[in-house]
Amino acid sequence: ETDLTRTASNKSSVVNSGFRIEPLPEPGSNAKHHSKKYCYVPLHALRPMALWRECLASVKAVDYRATVRHALMTSCTATAISKTRFRGKHEDSGPNATVFCRGAYLGPEFLLVGDAVRLTPHPQEQPRTTVTDILLITAIKLRLVNIREANDNDYDDGRLYNTCLHFSVHAFTLDSARSYDSIGKQPLPANSPLLSPGVSKYGTWYHVLDPSADPTTRQEVPFTRILGRVPEYSAMKSWFTPPQVPTAKPPKPSSLLSISTGLVGTLKARGYALANDPRIERDLGKTWMWADTRVEALDLWEVNGQWVGVKDDMRAEALKQFRKGIHVNGAQAGAARVEPALPVISERGTSMMASSGGAEATVERSTSGSEEESGDDVADDALMRYGTTGGNAEEEEESADDDVEHVSGLPDMSMRGQQQTGAEKVVTIELSDDDDT
Numbered sequence: 001e002t003d004l005t006r007t008a009s010n011k012s013s014v015v016n017s018g019f020r021i022e023p024l025p026e027p028g029s030n031a032k033h034h035s036k037k038y039c040y041v042p043l044h045a046l047r048p049m050a051l052w053r054e055c056l057a058s059v060k061a062v063d064y065r066a067t068v069r070h071a072l073m074t075s076c077t078a079t080a081i082s083k084t085r086f087r088g089k090h091e092d093s094g095p096n097a098t099v100f101c102r103g104a105y106l107g108p109e110f111l112l113v114g115d116a117v118r119l120t121p122h123p124q125e126q127p128r129t130t131v132t133d134i135l136l137i138t139a140i141k142l143r144l145v146n147i148r149e150a151n152d153n154d155y156d157d158g159r160l161y162n163t164c165l166h167f168s169v170h171a172f173t174l175d176s177a178r179s180y181d182s183i184g185k186q187p188l189p190a191n192s193p194l195l196s197p198g199v200s201k202y203g204t205w206y207h208v209l210d211p212s213a214d215p216t217t218r219q220e221v222p223f224t225r226i227l228g229r230v231p232e233y234s235a236m237k238s239w240f241t242p243p244q245v246p247t248a249k250p251p252k253p254s255s256l257l258s259i260s261t262g263l264v265g266t267l268k269a270r271g272y273a274l275a276n277d278p279r280i281e282r283d284l285g286k287t288w289m290w291a292d293t294r295v296e297a298l299d300l301w302e303v304n305g306q307w308v309g310v311k312d313d314m315r316a317e318a319l320k321q322f323r324k325g326i327h328v329n330g331a332q333a334g335a336a337r338v339e340p341a342l343p344v345i346s347e348r349g350t351s352m353m354a355s356s357g358g359a360e361a362t363v364e365r366s367t368s369g370s371e372e373e374s375g376d377d378v379a380d381d382a383l384m385r386y387g388t389t390g391g392n393a394e395e396e397e398e399s400a401d402d403d404v405e406h407v408s409g410l411p412d413m414s415m416r417g418q419q420q421t422g423a424e425k426v427v428t429i430e431l432s433d434d435d436d437t
Contacts, residue, residue, distance in 0.1 A: 014040045020304070023067040027074055027299040028278040034067060035302045047239065049108035050228050050262035052269065054240070061431040069431070073277045075107040075269040077289045077297040078223055080142045080165060099142040104165065105294055107270070109228040111167075113137050116199050118227040118259065119171070120267075128267075131260040132178060133208065134230050135169035136194065138218055163290075165223040170194070171208035174259070179206035198232030202259050224288070227266055230259065272431060 018041050023034040047055050049071060056064065082102035089096055103112045111117060119133040126132065146162045172195065176184025188194065188205045195205060209217055240256040274280060279289045279299070291297035295309040307313060 014042055018042045019046065022303070024070045024074070024298060025300070026066070026070050029299075032301045034070070035300065044238075048229070048231060048262070049269075050266050051239070053265035054256060054261065064431065069272075069276075071108070072269045072272045072431075074273065074298055075266070076273040076277060076280060076287065077105065077107060077291055078165060079105040079291045079294055079297050080140065081105065081294070083142070095147045097144040097147065099144070101140040101142055104140050104223070105297060106223055106226055106228070107266075107273075109226075111137065111140070111226070111229065113140060116195065116230040117167075117169075118230055118263075119221065120225050120227045120263070129260065129264060131227065131263055132175040133171060133173045134199065134205075134259070135167065135171050135219075135221065135226075137167055137169055139168035141166045141168065166220050167223065167226060168218045168220050171219050172205045173208055174203045174205060176204075176206055178208065180208060180210040196232075198234055199230050201233035202230075227263060231262075233257070236261065268431075 020038055020040055022038045025032040025034040052068070052072070056068070080099075080101045081104065083099050084102055085100040087098050087100070089098075103110065105111075109117075115137050117135050117137060118131050119135055121128055121130060121132070143164050143166060144162070145164065172188065173179060176182075176187075179185075184204075184206045186207070188200075188207070190200055191197075192200065192205075199205075209219065236257050240254040240261075242254070274282070274287055277289060280286055289297070293309075295303070300308055301311040302308065309315070
């Protein structure tokens with residue numbers, strides 16, 4: 001906690017003990033000159049992006065630097081990272097699949113399994129400026145649905161299925177009326193191991209679902225309802241408590257020491273990103289920009305003096321080899337499309353070897369059904385080999401039938417991997433000094 005208020009006394013300079021900060025260039029633009037600048041700052045000079053309005057309260061909107069607007073434009077980006085396990089299931093409605101992830105980026109927030117996050121207020125049940133519910137993430141799932149509808153003649157830009165990002169959570173609330181018994185009869189103890197001490201200090205928490213009925217029951221919410229991490233109470237206190245003058249009375253507690261601090265700023269940032277990020281296909285009704293990597297989400301060309309993303313010198317050759325390997329592994333490429341490096345003729349069929357990133361993959365082409373099934377086993381084995389070994393208890397539980405309660409009143413999530421809204425005209429908005437309510 002000491003580092004949150006002042007620089008720790010040490011002999012090393014801020015270059016070694018601090019953080020390197022590079023301004024964010026404009027997403028969707030070729031002007032990347034801001035990446036050439038940088039500075040080093042100590043920990044106590046950093047603040048979460050969700051608190052940007054509180055930190056810039058004394059600055060007029062017209063005086064914001066360009067990099068502030070650039071950062072706000074990335075508030076509607078989503079990236080799932082560290083995919084660890086794949087599970088497919090065939091149901092009456094058709095086949096579907098789930099990819100378990102260890103983390104995800106939602107705008108400026110980096111969320112991991114086990115984190116406590118804030119839930120946006122329910123639009124019909126709660127005030128828009130008050131946060132009462134938090135979630136303890138137990139699993140992050142990238143779901144693939146409508147797989148049966150995928151075929152070779154789809155007019156969908158190559159998207160063969162729909163994707164949606166869901167969070168399995170245990171839910172807690174500060175509002176006793178929203179608890180499972182509606183009266184808050186059984187609050188969580190102050191020293192409950194379910195919540196960290198930094199979260200417990202915000203007030204008295206209650207279970208949203210009855211823990212005695214089935215402790216494994218979880219809620220499942222879409223990523224658009226996630227506001228961001230729950231900041232530690234000690235951190236909020238160090239950021240927003242006025243300094244005490246020795247001869248004066250102790251300062252009054254700040255009104256910003258609330259779990260709702262940052263709600264208005266985050267919603268305003270998402271609205272600004274929706275209206276100004278050119279990468280969001282608003283004409284198709286999409287409201288978020290999906291990215292495979294964090295570099296793509298921020299549209300970076302250079303980090304710490306090194307070319308990354310589309311400007312990486314090795315990217316073109318790596319992509320070429322990677323795509324060739326995909327064609328070989330899927331047995332979808334003919335001799336005209338794939339040039340085998342070392343063809344080998346055997347009694348069972350033609351064997352081709354392709355190199356991708358220094359690794360060799362061998363796929364045998366045959367007309368027998370049994371050998372095709374063995375090839376699928378090889379592909380599944382390769383998938384598991386490159387995945388992360390092991391898994392947490394949540395993933396093991398997910399191997400059985402899901403026991404999940406879906407949050408009611410949530411928007412539809414099945415429009416080609418993007419959170420969708422009704423068809424409406426979106427106009428460019430500008431930042432102003434007026435607070436949104």
